[in-house]
Amino acid sequence: MKATEARLKAALDRPPADIRLYLLFGPDEAGALALADRLPRALGTDAERVDLEGAALRGDPARLADEAASLSLFGTSRHIRVTAAGDESLAAVTALLEADQAGNPVVMIAPSLKATSKVAKLALDSPLALALACYVPGGDQLEGIANEIARENGLRLGAGVARRLAQAGGGDRAVMTREIEKLALYLDAAVDRQKECDLDALDAVGADLGDAETGDVINAIIGAEPAVLGEALRRFDEAGTSPVPWLRALARRLAALAEMKGEVVNGGDIAGVMKRHRVFFKEEAATSAALRRWSPQALSRALALVRAAERDVMAGSGGAGDVLAAQAMMELAVKLRR
Template identity: 55%
Template sequence: MKANLNQITRAIDAVSPDVRLYLLYGPDEAGARDVATRLARALGPEAERVDLEPSQLKSSPGLLADEAASLSLFGTARHIRVTGAGEESVAACTMLLAAERGGNPVVVISPGAKASSALVKLATADPRAMVCAFYVPDAGEADKLATSIAREQGLRTTGSTAGRIAVAAAGDRAVMTRELEKIALYLDAAPERPRELDDATLDAIGADLGDAEMSRAIEAAIDGGPDRLADELARLDVAGSSPIPLLRQLVRRLMAISEMRAEIDAGANANSLIERVFFRERAATTRALRIWSAPALSAAIDRVRRAERATMAPNNAGNVLADQAIVAVARIAARQNS
């Protein structure tokens, strides 16, 4: 069944036994993952999480239902997560929903799915599934989201602080949450002892992530300039910037170019499309459309998304993983441009 954000978070927080499958789809993958982590919190710190790859479900569709029905080795609660799912997971989800019993809840994150996809239609039509779409918030929505997350941490935003947090995190729900958790710790804030978050506090802890620097790095990657990109990544590293907003902005830019590329390949006039682009980005967009093919864009988007998931995982190599993915994008562009 279709659900909005409030409905699906309430169901996850309650670990509703009536729901076997939570399908979180749409381009805001970070927002979907942040909601998925609520299930782990709801099940408790001892809960076991089983991660399955879409490729596993493609080769063995029954695996998802089997894992959902299996008991934990230690007798604790368990849940299953599938990240980066697409149409290859339809058969597995069909078997899960048709199984005699479910047992353990399943969260499937599908950033590339659309409302018209078979996976979304399957889950929408079944009362044992909940489906929620995640889209990158615009500026106003991101400000409200930052204010809401801050309130959960016991922080009262003032002046421009909500906007600064939203911009610094590039509208990424997960990054905003992590940043506000750190700020709450710094201010010793909690819901029962709220603290005011002002501009002076943000200045003191350096919460701005350098939008201009990130934009230059993204442009260097998409233009196919590894040498120029190396200098920009070094500047971001010295500034102590988080790699997640950079990866998220790069994916958004690649997706925007991919959509335009598809329209042009279908016969649309390139000059008319460029007129819809913000004037400061028109020259860079024109270059990108000359460089990038649809298959190359698909490969680059997949590479950056995998790097983002790996960077968000526990005990990861952080900036190294992000830098490798961004440099890979620049090399793909360089090969396209040769």
């Protein structure tokens, strides 16, 4: 069935017995992950989570239905999360929805799927599924989302706070949630203990760093300057800021470089390529040097590495993902330097 965001949130917060599948599809993967995190909170801290990837279901389509029908080893609640799903999961989703029983709910995150895809159509047509299209919110929407998350954590945001949180989160609901949770802890706020959150509290917690710091990290990696990168990462670490915004900005920069490098390899001159891509004049020197330094293969590997680092961070491991992301980027800069 097609769901509104409000209905989906309500179902994830109090899972109905007749819903087997929650399909979150569309380009806003961060928003989908933030929604998916509501289910384990509803099931309790002892709930068991089984993680699968869409690619794994291609060769074993019966596994999803089997996991949904299996009992937890410790007798606790159980749920399944499927990430990076696509139409290769069609047989698995079909088996899940047609199974005689499926006691454990499944949340499937499918950023590459559209409403016209086979999996989405199947979920939209089934009374045993709730499907929601997730699109990247605009600036005004992000401020509204920040206020909503704050209310859920017992905070009333003062003037300008929602905007700064939206900017600091880089358009990522999960990042904003983490920052707001830190603010709630700092202010000793809760749903039944509402507190005001002003810009002074935001500064005290260090919930955001400016574009300059993000640019320092990206330029240090692109320019193969590990010493500069180490200092920039230290500032982010001291502020306790999520690496997701700068990882995504870095991914966009690498993707743009890869596109320009492809044109250079095919015979284009660097100056002409940069002009066609409207490179900002202050970035022309650094971009020209990067196009000479980076090979197409290196750009492809780096982009895959950055996206893997983001997935590690979003998976959440008590801060381990943040450390692994920083380490991976430092190793990348060192290799380029050599």
